[in-house]
Amino acid sequence: MSINIARPHIVVSSLDMERLEALIDSLPAAQADNCAALLEELARAELVEPEAMPPDVVSMNSRVRFVLDNAPEAIEMTLAYPKDVNGAADKLSVLTPIGNALLGLKAGDSIAWTRPDGASCQVRVVEVVYQPERAGELHR
Template sequence: MTTSIVLSTGIFDLLKDHIRRRKLSKYNQEKLELELRGARQILNKDLPADVVTVNTIVRVKELESGQEFTYTIVPPAKARNKHNTISILSPIGVAMVGYSQGSELRWEMPEGVKAYRIEEVTRIK
């Protein structure tokens, strides 16, 4: 599957820095580098409403188990467990960023490579 991701320039730079800091597994680093090479960079104000970025609520289905999860994705400095928010740089945040509603993706989580489908994306603010 070669869906190209759509990112704001700021998020693109944040992800490039995340790679430089070696914060990802080898699998995820190679996958993210490949995604960034094909990514479309646009201004934040021009991002489609159904693309995962900061300040979005994302409902995602783990395809093997059928379980659904809802995440509120925020900038790293604003992520708080007590507010049920996660950083865009968390494993699931990095996996989903730039993908739109309906996209399927694979990402290595602590328990192994998982396949997900983004069911719904809602902007907050």
Template sequence: MSKPASPRKPRIVLSRTDHDILLNFSETLERSHPESARFLSDELIRAAVVEDAAVPADAVRPGSSVTYRIEDGESKTIRLVYPANANIDAGDVSILSPVGIALLGLRPNQTMPWRDVSGKQRTLLVVAVTNGDEPFVNSGSRK
């Protein structure tokens, strides 16, 4: 019996600075959370890395506020932060969490397959991204 095909992952874009920082985190994460480290490494390998000023304004990156929906569930808004600033009660989610890694580099209307903390395969949809003061919302088809 063959393994079911993995859902296709969307194109993602990361700044050179974020890519370098996250690459260091993935090496550190390898010792304590090898599965998350592999997921992060895979995302870093497939990302288009651009100069910091060339990152699309609506791309998810550390510091972004992101509204997303998992499958047909409720929308949830979080702020993506580095681990030292994570505070789930305040909605500040670590970039190294499974959902944080899945959101990395996405833009509104993109979907991403990922495994939640229980290991269940899920799909999330980015509804809106705010970087700075300007919100970007799901306004068209972009995969």
């Protein structure tokens, strides 16, 4: 995934950052492309403590409604660690291009990225339906 020039500000909690860095370190070299895109996003993120996470930002384990390419209907999924996806249709791995594009965005933000097939795509966050930090789950 290569991100286009206009990238919105993103916020990531210190807990998510720590866990994502551990995940990246544990992955086989064959998944380096997924890791490179996620590392690029994490490198530009504003880091905050979980209790300081803005309530409208997509963090790990957030349930988020988003739209791809201005589709008429939003998709609602939970941004998850790969180990938690287990084939669930309503969970999206942070290692997918859309997953790492959503991480750290706030409601109303959009980001453009290039899909693996080379086509350009846009994802827009409609709503953060559930966010662990907002629910008081600071040490999940």
